[in-house]
Amino acid sequence: DVKVTQSSRYLVKRTGEKVFLECVQDMDHENMFWYRQDPGLGLRLIYFSYDVKMKEKGDIPEGYSVSREKKERFSLILESASTNQTSMYLCASRNDRGRETQYFGPGTRLLVL
Amino acid sequence: GENVEQHPSTLSVQEGDSAVIKCTYSDSASNYFPWYKQELGKGPQLIIDIRSNVGEKKDQRIAVTLNKTAKHFSLHITETQPEDSAVYFCAALDTGTASKLTFGTGTRLQVTL
Numbered sequence: 001d002v003k004v005t006q007s008s009r010y011l012v013k014r015t016g017e018k019v020f021l022e023c024v025q026d027m028d029h030e031n032m033f034w035y036r037q038d039p040g041l042g043l044r045l046i047y048f049s050y051d052v053k054m055k056e057k058g059d060i061p062e063g064y065s066v067s068r069e070k071k072e073r074f075s076l077i078l079e080s081a082s083t084n085q086t087s088m089y090l091c092a093s094r095n096d097r098g099r100e101t102q103y104f105g106p107g108t109r110l111l112v113l
Numbered sequence: 114g115e116n117v118e119q120h121p122s123t124l125s126v127q128e129g130d131s132a133v134i135k136c137t138y139s140d141s142a143s144n145y146f147p148w149y150k151q152e153l154g155k156g157p158q159l160i161i162d163i164r165s166n167v168g169e170k171k172d173q174r175i176a177v178t179l180n181k182t183a184k185h186f187s188l189h190i191t192e193t194q195p196e197d198s199a200v201y202f203c204a205a206l207d208t209g210t211a212s213k214l215t216f217g218t219g220t221r222l223q224v225t226l
Contacts, residue, residue: 040122042202042218058213090156102214104156
């Protein structure tokens with residue numbers, strides 16, 4: 001059974017803190033993605049990675065960075081958390097063939113105070 | 114880039130009735146259209162997809178239709194059941210920017226008894 005796991009289900013941080021969200025997949029997928037989900041806005045792509053050490057900006061990369069040192073792990077970093085980054089964060093992975101199923105993790109609900 | 118619009122944002126149907134969710138896309142080069150279902154507290158999960166070389170695809174109570182000329186596709190759920198209650202997202206594969214999915218804003222389906 002395919003599995004994408006995220007390090008935390010719920011996280012509370014203070015403004016200005018550095019925040020790390022971790023994602024691990026066990027399917028040997030090349031592609032990994034970070035989205036944020038907000039009511040009425042759907043899923044918006046923050047960053048994605050096609051392979052180890054590769055990263056590409058998505059639609060809303062401002063205020064975020066990512067790291068992919070190993071194939072199975074893709075980290076999202078909020079360098080200095082702000083209240084407008086309060087959201088649900090979803091990680092996904094996919095085989096490197098475009099028209100393939102994208103598998104999502106359960107999400108991390110982040111609250112920035 | 115690709116733009117996907119999804120309607121309605123909320124939909125309430127009685128158990129046993131049909132539900133239809135519609136999406137339009139902007140990039141005529143898009144060739145893959147998945148639908149995801151997100152249950153409460155979980156990440157989105159693929160329920161059905163369609164590729165641009167077919168007009169319709171069915172899987173038990175779920176069907177998806179695609180009209181390439183009009184650039185719209187729809188999800189049809191027949192004989193709805195309470196477990197169909199969830200948020201549904203349509204998506205289109207943006208072939209222009211390295212195969213990333215662009216999602217609609219979601220439809221919250223409520224099946225009432």
